[in-house]
Amino acid sequence: MNRTAERFAPLILLAITLALWQLICSAFDVSEFIFPSPWRIVEQTWEHRWTILGHAWRTYWVTMVGFALAIVVGVLLGFLMGSSRLAYNAMYPLMTGFNALPKAAFVPILVVWFGIGAGPAILTAFLISFFPIMVNIATGLATLEPELEDVLRVLGAKRWDVLTKVGLPRSMPYFYGSLKVAITLAFVGTTVSEMTASNEGIGYLLISAGSSMQMGLAFSGLVVVGIMAMAMYELFSVIEKRTTGWAHRGSQGH
Numbered sequence: 001m002n003r004t005a006e007r008f009a010p011l012i013l014l015a016i017t018l019a020l021w022q023l024i025c026s027a028f029d030v031s032e033f034i035f036p037s038p039w040r041i042v043e044q045t046w047e048h049r050w051t052i053l054g055h056a057w058r059t060y061w062v063t064m065v066g067f068a069l070a071i072v073v074g075v076l077l078g079f080l081m082g083s084s085r086l087a088y089n090a091m092y093p094l095m096t097g098f099n100a101l102p103k104a105a106f107v108p109i110l111v112v113w114f115g116i117g118a119g120p121a122i123l124t125a126f127l128i129s130f131f132p133i134m135v136n137i138a139t140g141l142a143t144l145e146p147e148l149e150d151v152l153r154v155l156g157a158k159r160w161d162v163l164t165k166v167g168l169p170r171s172m173p174y175f176y177g178s179l180k181v182a183i184t185l186a187f188v189g190t191t192v193s194e195m196t197a198s199n200e201g202i203g204y205l206l207i208s209a210g211s212s213m214q215m216g217l218a219f220s221g222l223v224v225v226g227i228m229a230m231a232m233y234e235l236f237s238v239i240e241k242r243t244t245g246w247a248h249r250g251s252q253g254h
Contacts, residue, residue, distance in 0.1 A: 044216035066125025074133025082141025136178035140171025
């Protein structure tokens, strides 16, 4: 497939979707209180741009703090699980069970502990996003080829050397893949928490706009969250290509 077509395919699909959306809303005269058209969303976004920007900045920095915690904890736990078969067998089932719990259920508990504000949102973003990072780091280390490890041991490398000088670099593609998944989950966690435990942020804006029947403004908030998540996803993609180009040699020509 032509490389230019691949690059612009998402934009073309987005344009077609928006055009169909606008056409349906106009042709069937859909009420904006039910399902606002793209044009109405743009109008309300511009009309409330400063309010949206203020709430978006709150959601962004809260998400980044929670995400940073998720990276630190996820990498540490992943390294522990990936470096020890005993730790992997002991921790993985428990972590899987914890990850299955609905994180929205933690918000009322976090409010009791930390009060209304940034604290519950930061911790919700952390709780929902650390698991993919942990699992991918652990997988990258645990799947190190035994033959390779045996060769390195023969050459005098110790277990720590194998993990830090071979295992961790080998895990980087897994790590970046997990970051691209985790950042989107972090924005979800922050928004969900803000909907019930904050008076700022996009989540609060969604509740406020919905209660006043400003559906265009509510959709604007959703669009802003999507844009922020996509921007961070693309940032990690660029960093991944620049730092782990060796892992993508086979796909350069496609």
